[in-house]
Amino acid sequence: MWKWFHQLASPPYFYRIVPAFSAWLMVPGLALIAYGTYAGLFLAPVDYQQGDAFRIIYVHVPSAYLSMLSYMILAVAGGIGLIWRIKLAHAVAASAAPLGASFTFLALVTGSIWGRPMWGTWWEWADPRMMSELILLFFYFGYMALRSAIDDTAKADKASAVLALVGVINVIIVHYSVTWWSSLHQGQTIMAKGGPAMDPGMLYPLLAMIFGFNLLFGSLLLRRTRTEVLFRERRTRWVREMILSPEGQS
Amino acid sequence: MSGQEHNMPGMLAGLVAVARRDLLLAWKRPGDVVNPLFFFAMVCTLFPLAVGPSAEQLTFSGPGVLWVAALLSVLISLHSLFLSDYDDGSLEQFLVSPQPLPLLGLGKTIAHWLTSGLPLVLVSPIVAITYRMPGSVVLVLMLTLTLGTISLSLLGAIGAALTVGLHRGTALLSLLILPLSMPVLIIGANTVSLAAGNETYSAGVWALAAYAVGALSLAPYATAAALRISNE
Numbered sequence: 001m002w003k004w005f006h007q008l009a010s011p012p013y014f015y016r017i018v019p020a021f022s023a024w025l026m027v028p029g030l031a032l033i034a035y036g037t038y039a040g041l042f043l044a045p046v047d048y049q050q051g052d053a054f055r056i057i058y059v060h061v062p063s064a065y066l067s068m069l070s071y072m073i074l075a076v077a078g079g080i081g082l083i084w085r086i087k088l089a090h091a092v093a094a095s096a097a098p099l100g101a102s103f104t105f106l107a108l109v110t111g112s113i114w115g116r117p118m119w120g121t122w123w124e125w126a127d128p129r130m131m132s133e134l135i136l137l138f139f140y141f142g143y144m145a146l147r148s149a150i151d152d153t154a155k156a157d158k159a160s161a162v163l164a165l166v167g168v169i170n171v172i173i174v175h176y177s178v179t180w181w182s183s184l185h186q187g188q189t190i191m192a193k194g195g196p197a198m199d200p201g202m203l204y205p206l207l208a209m210i211f212g213f214n215l216l217f218g219s220l221l222l223r224r225t226r227t228e229v230l231f232r233e234r235r236t237r238w239v240r241e242m243i244l245s246p247e248g249q250s
Numbered sequence: 251m252s253g254q255e256h257n258m259p260g261m262l263a264g265l266v267a268v269a270r271r272d273l274l275l276a277w278k279r280p281g282d283v284v285n286p287l288f289f290f291a292m293v294c295t296l297f298p299l300a301v302g303p304s305a306e307q308l309t310f311s312g313p314g315v316l317w318v319a320a321l322l323s324v325l326i327s328l329h330s331l332f333l334s335d336y337d338d339g340s341l342e343q344f345l346v347s348p349q350p351l352p353l354l355g356l357g358k359t360i361a362h363w364l365t366s367g368l369p370l371v372l373v374s375p376i377v378a379i380t381y382r383m384p385g386s387v388v389l390v391l392m393l394t395l396t397l398g399t400i401s402l403s404l405l406g407a408i409g410a411a412l413t414v415g416l417h418r419g420t421a422l423l424s425l426l427i428l429p430l431s432m433p434v435l436i437i438g439a440n441t442v443s444l445a446a447g448n449e450t451y452s453a454g455v456w457a458l459a460a461y462a463v464g465a466l467s468l469a470p471y472a473t474a475a476a477l478r479i480s481n482e
């Protein structure tokens with residue numbers, strides 16, 4: 001098992017096996033998303049309170065979930081790269097950042113669209129989850145800005161890993177402080193805490209979407225990392241040999 | 251440490267020496283200390299001009315405005331924290347010195363707080379009185395600003411260490427530090443608001459103190475790691 005992990009961390013091996021892995025994640029992921037989209041839009045019963053507007057949940061919740069998971073991956077990968085000096089881990093962190101930022105943005109946009117009919121406003125400053133997501137988006141921007149500001153890749157990897165680790169502690173503090181702050185401000189949130197349990201007809205498409213988004217995210221992350229690895233190793237012999245070999249032309 | 255020579259100075263000697271040197275430099279160039287204070291006063295002047303000078307408006311927005319202005323003022327002073335040491339090579343001497351790097355960085359951070367945070371705390375009552383803040387609230391403001399600026403200096407040192415030597419450092423530093431500093435701002439400004447509304451505010455003060463202690467114990471290591479990376 002350990003041997004396989006070490007093998008996996010070697011760029012040429014990783015580069016070779018990713019297409020198969022990625023496809024194994026992509027196909028069920030897309031199937032789940034297709035089922036979830038259809039079931040969520042047509043099969044799930046209409047919400048007694050929110051009408052059809054609640055159906056945006058099928059994009060919103062998986063995106064919000066991935067926005068946080070992606071940050072955890074980014075920080076853990078950065079830490080692994082910093083401590084064990086595994087170059088592949090840094091490539092994973094570099095690839096996770098734009099994906100995470102995209103899903104954070106998607107979560108914010110869908111939340112905002114959802115908020116319009118539900119709360120009567122596009123943006124509710126007093127909602128702690130919206131604020132946490134927004135600050136998370138700023139974190140991603142800062143992280144990517146730091147990465148792009150440093151020309152030397154190895155240095156950019158380490159500096160951004162330090163930032164991600166500092167940030168991961170802070171993201172938690174931000175979440176609690178924003179929750180405390182919004183409790184002062186009496187948000188107009190309609191959604192009650194611990195609201196009614198979800199109807200199974202609504203829940204199963206949501207679970208399908210969450211798993212589907214996860215698989216798709218894993219697949220995209222692997223593909224992005226593969227490209228990142230190729231770019232980083234562009235001056236090495238195995239890349240040159242692979243490109244010059246007949247199989248590498250595809 | 252056991253492998254030390256007998257005439258090796260103690261661990262705090264480096265911290266004290268670095269802090270003393272930075273304070274001396276600040277003393278010789280008072281502009282570096284005074285400019286952020288003017289900036290603070292000016293930002294606080296902009297708000298009444300923009301939102302109107304009515305008394306209710308000022309008492310309502312005062313705590314928030316003063317805190318935002320303080321945050322921005324600390325932020326602009328952070329950029330130069332490690333810059334001159336980076337330019338003249340002192341930073342490399344820090345790295346190779348037998349003194350622990352986190353403590354050397356902490357020495358610089360303490361000097362930074364003494365020349366940016368502390369003057370800010372001392373100036374804040376003057377601005378607060380113009381915002382019609384009662385005396386008891388001013389004391390809470392000073393207390394929260396003291397604890398908050400300690401955290402901001404410590405957090406900011408991480409950002410300054412990460413961006414030292416980068417060309418687009420200033421804007422990048424703000425982008426890195428502002429999200430990190432939001433909890434301090436949220437708790438600090440709202441604690442003063444609670445005090446102004448005659449509500450219990452002690453929880454906020456304790457939270458700020460906890461944040462400052464947490465930052466004091468963790469941030470120097472992150473700063474040291476960032477300094478090593480920036481000097482590769």
